[in-house]
Amino acid sequence: MATSFSIGDFSRATHLTVKTLRHYHEAGLLVPASVDPRTGYRRYTAEQISLAQIIRRFRGLEMPVGEIHAVLATSDPAVRNELIATHLRRLEAELSRTQDAVASLRDILEQPAKDHRIERRRIEQAPAAVIRETLRAKDALAWFLGAMTELSAIVKAQKLSQSGVPGGIFANSLFSQGRGEAIVFIPCKGTVRPTARVSGGLIPAAEIATLVHEGSFSNVDLTYGALATYVARHALPLHGPIREYYHCGPQDTADETAWRTEIGWPIFHTG
Amino acid sequence: MATSFSIGDFSRATHLTVKTLRHYHEAGLLVPASVDPRTGYRRYTAEQISLAQIIRRFRGLEMPVGEIHAVLATSDPAVRNELIATHLRRLEAELSRTQDAVASLRDILEQPAKDHRIERRRIEQAPAAVIRETLRAKDALAWFLGAMTELSAIVKAQKLSQSGVPGGIFANSLFSQGRGEAIVFIPCKGTVRPTARVSGGLIPAAEIATLVHEGSFSNVDLTYGALATYVARHALPLHGPIREYYHCGPQDTADETAWRTEIGWPIFHTG
């Protein structure tokens, strides 16, 4: 072994496989100190070992290669620490999502199906303060929590008189394509002064079959399934985007078990 | 909507995207109740909703599609529960690995490099009780813990007289290819009666540069890096597989901070 390392020696020095080192070379993440122009043989230096160790640790935390690149390219320690902290928050969010999923699996395997009280009713057209955005289904929950909090704060700040239950309207493509338009609204009287995200709007009338979902959103698909079964049995064709009404939601309490969400499946007005 | 569901309606009923439903059809995981032979249109029934809900929950826990298939195909509840429990244990192992990785990243970012006491010495050939296997690098830690525990128990049970420090020998390909032969051994006198995994063997002599690693194995690459830097500086060519000697290890205590592992980098005998 000379004062520089062949890829095999560097592999043993860093516990990264040869294939991985070639991959990081190609990705520009860890470029060999030199490459023999005739043979293509890669050469690494001892100084590159600590860089490889850092990279290995970030990958151990499943930080994407592109982000590691960004972290290493940043000379400002504050920016760098923020990038790392952001990733650690993502890991924590992932963990809590997994914990929810475990609880949710246990629920479904152990608990009997509930008795569902499905109703049909007509919603009249109403003016409201609105936040509207096109987004990914998997970002929908985080988006909803932020949007509803902001909307609620704006309604209070502008001293608008709330005239109905806060709600949401979700494009069909959000479910079927995993991407689509979502709207949250709070019905209210008076003129909404537009802000960066909030504007005034008119929520259209609708005839809906509804079922109230109790608790956090991790099991909300069960309620959707029950409602879908009902409308299928009664041969009610779908008519427009799904609605939700948050009779008790994040705008009221942080206690998820207290949340009551009315799922509204729009149907043709048959009366 | 009729009493059966089009793929789009089923998508809204289950919160699975259309693309995902087609994928599960192709994979045989969730096959539509019927497919129109002329148009290829898929039809799902209300009864399939609860199956879809189960599948969605398992996927939320990142259980591979093939394993979900196996779980659903199993009629024996005991077998089924064991499959699920195995997956949950895997999730927990993953979590503790991530926690280690976070601590390890913190170590490397916050702690200064240590002072390394590298020595060179000659190991003489010695008889030993041995477990030997070809394995993946990523399974190496779990394999090592199990193998060393078993080996230690066998040496005691057979009342063999231990004549040296327990060790391991790891093929170069285990590092460079991520797959290769690993050996753990306990030097001892007397005849080893072979068991399913344990046999007698002769550990060859070697000249090694060594450095002691302190604590758990999550940071062992740092010690490898320091040792590699040393041998590179002194232009010592690698000669044979890496060795490790477990002066204090899992065979002695469960307290990882007490572990002392001597990493041995084999070099040519130059004396």
Place this chain on the structure above:
DNA sequence: TTGCTCCTCACGTCACGTGAGGTGGC
């Protein structure tokens, strides 16, 4: 000289997502 190492394609993995281009159903 003989293995062992290193090289570059090229393709596979996994669970879908992203279009393209065309057709069916209300």
Place this chain on the structure above:
DNA sequence: TTGCTCCTCACGTCACGTGAGGTGGC
């Protein structure tokens, strides 16, 4: 009739792993 839905390829994503087939270095 017009959108919207549904269909089937075919390819992309991500971080490598797995060969194939050939060459360099000690």
